[in-house]
Amino acid sequence: MLSTGQSNSVGNEAFPPLTMTQPYRNIMFNVGIIPGTNCDGNGCRVYEKPTSFIPLTEGDYFFDYAVETMSAGMANLVGKLGAEKLLVGKPSHDLLVSLHGRSGYTYACLRKNGCDFFGTPNPYTTPFDDGMNEVSDAMDLAKAAGKTYVVRAVTAIHGESDHYAYTMGLAEFPMPGTDGTSTIQNYADAMLEWQRDYDRGVKTITGQTDDVPLLQLQMSNWNDVPHSQIPTWQLEAHTRAPGKVVLVGPSYIFEYAGDCLHYSNHGERHIGEYFAKVYARMFIEGLPWEPVRPKQVTLDGTVVTAKFYVPKPPLVLDANRVSNPGNYGFEFYDTSGSPPKITAVEVVGDDTVKVTLDRKPSNGARLRYAYTAVPLTCPGVESGPRGNLRDSDDTPSNNSYELFNWAVVFDEPVN
Structure with a gap:
């Protein structure tokens, strides 16, 4: 290596x-x-x-x-x-x-x-x-x-x-x-x-x-x-x-x-x-690796559905190990200048997250995660750009660390 x-x-x-x-x-x-x-x-x-x-x-x-x-x-x-x-x-x-x-x-x-x-x-x-x-x-x-x-x-x-x-x-x-x-x-x-x-x-x-x-x-x-x-x-x-x-x-x-x-x-x-x-x-093992990241992001009315690659299902929203920055780290954007607000974030399947908006979005819709930092704060689990979405990986550590796979930073178009 x-x-x-x-x-x-x-x-x-x-x-x-x-x-x-x-x-x-x-x-x-x-x-x-x-x-x-x-x-x-x-x-x-x-x-x-x-x-x-x-x-x-x-x-x-x-x-x-x-x-x-x-x-x-x-x-x-x-x-x-x-x-x-x-x-x-x-x-x-x-x-x-x-x-x-x-x-x-x-x-x-x-x-x-x-x-x-x-x-x-x-x-x-x-x-x-x-x-x-x-x-x-x-x-x-x-x-x-x-x-x-x-x-x-x-x-x-x-x-x-x-x-x-x-x-x-x-x-x-x-x-x-x-x-x-x-x-x-x-x-x-x-x-x-x-x-x-x-x-x-x-x-x-x-x-x-x-x-x-x-x-x-x-x-x-x-x-x-x-x-x-x-x-x-x-x-x-x-x-x-x-x-x-x-x-x-x-x-x-x-x-x-x-x-x-x-x-x-x-x-x-x-x-x-x-x-x-x-x-x-x-x-x-000779297998490909995918981190926890979006596979598909779609919109139906006011509901954004994101399917993820998940190394070890199910997905979990965990606000104990990482503090919640708001909406579990999810953000919604469109080109209107005043995008819809997120009213709920839920895990609805082993690999799926549902994000509910307060109204239908305009053009250029995007789903973002762990995307925003508060300037002059420290990074990590308590502050900084972060989110709460992880899988359920139970791989044993040599040093008593937890080894869940946490969702990566992303900025994805909504289809």
């Missing part, structure tokens, strides 16, 4: 580290989960070449303090699910996790070829190149140890810096594609390009034929303006590239640190277990 992203991918503020022993057979490089060293807010200056594998534990340093990333949480729940349920009596499924995220980087600097923001010559290593070095070094070390090696996926925890670029009028899109011919119009296009470049780069090194999907966590932690385009573009990328760009779920359910931007140490480990569920479904 390769991991990338910005500060939340490398565990900023997620201290102290929690996972200091390895209960399964998961591994990391002897130089740590993060081979990049001499790192600061602008990047990492050195890629430290690994010489062996060691048991996967947390405690890496990106800045000057040891942190918990999501890496061990992910790998260890995969180990648990394999040992106790999915691979009983079969060989263990051992994961090597390496991470080349960078604090504060927009997509432009994380993608293939990087960016020119830091001058020429660039004093910092290019994150994408570090990822390819991780693949090459892992391939060599695995071969020397008599093991097979394949890259199953790339994980991404990202979006905040591009969000702020948009809200400050500094958006880097559109931008030329890394292929030299295409134009990347927006963040959704970027996610498809990111996956393609990792897929091609990995296959060139390993010779594998298995595709390398991009597993992404949906951003739910903006708090400067009411709305963000990033989470809806992340969902768009998931629908445009099925099985290649995969949306794991939303991030409003996790524990945040005191700065109201980064995850706590428990938040990081909890996130890892959500990535693990998707990994196990896709690569051990």
Whole structure:
């Protein structure tokens, strides 16, 4: 597993580290989960070449303090699910996790070829190149140890810096594609390009034929303006590239640190277990993954009916684990300037939600969820953009966390 992203991918503020022993057979490089060293807010200056594998534990340093990333949480729940349920009596499924995220980087600097923001010559290593070095070094070390090696996926925890670029009028899109011919119009296009470049780069090194999907966590932690385009573009990328760009779920359910931007140490480990569920479904069970998201949204008079993809039915409206922001997080919009108000939200089947309006809508009707932030509030289960719709997933955790699948941020047309 390769991991990338910005500060939340490398565990900023997620201290102290929690996972200091390895209960399964998961591994990391002897130089740590993060081979990049001499790192600061602008990047990492050195890629430290690994010489062996060691048991996967947390405690890496990106800045000057040891942190918990999501890496061990992910790998260890995969180990648990394999040992106790999915691979009983079969060989263990051992994961090597390496991470080349960078604090504060927009997509432009994380993608293939990087960016020119830091001058020429660039004093910092290019994150994408570090990822390819991780693949090459892992391939060599695995071969020397008599093991097979394949890259199953790339994980991404990202979006905040591009969000702020948009809200400050500094958006880097559109931008030329890394292929030299295409134009990347927006963040959704970027996610498809990111996956393609990792897929091609990995296959060139390993010779594998298995595709390398991009597993992404949906951003739910903006708090400067009411709305963000990033989470809806992340969902768009998931629908445009099925099985290649995969949306794991939303991030409003996790524990945040005191700065109201980064995850706590428990938040990081909890996130890892959500990535693990998707990994196990896709690569051990061989099944596609769909988060809780709308499958169909229709209007009949004053009633909007939304059918959802539901990993583990039935759907539940849960205002105990997440506080109710109003209408369980659902919003209705039309082009009238004064859209109908929601009078009721009900679960009416294992996969169906009924939203009742106070009058018939005008044109351009849309159903939205977890869509609006109250500026200058903290994200999470008590405030920030959020909702109360979840499934009934009872997947066991290694760490006593609940692992329900919560509905993603969406803004869907009503048919």
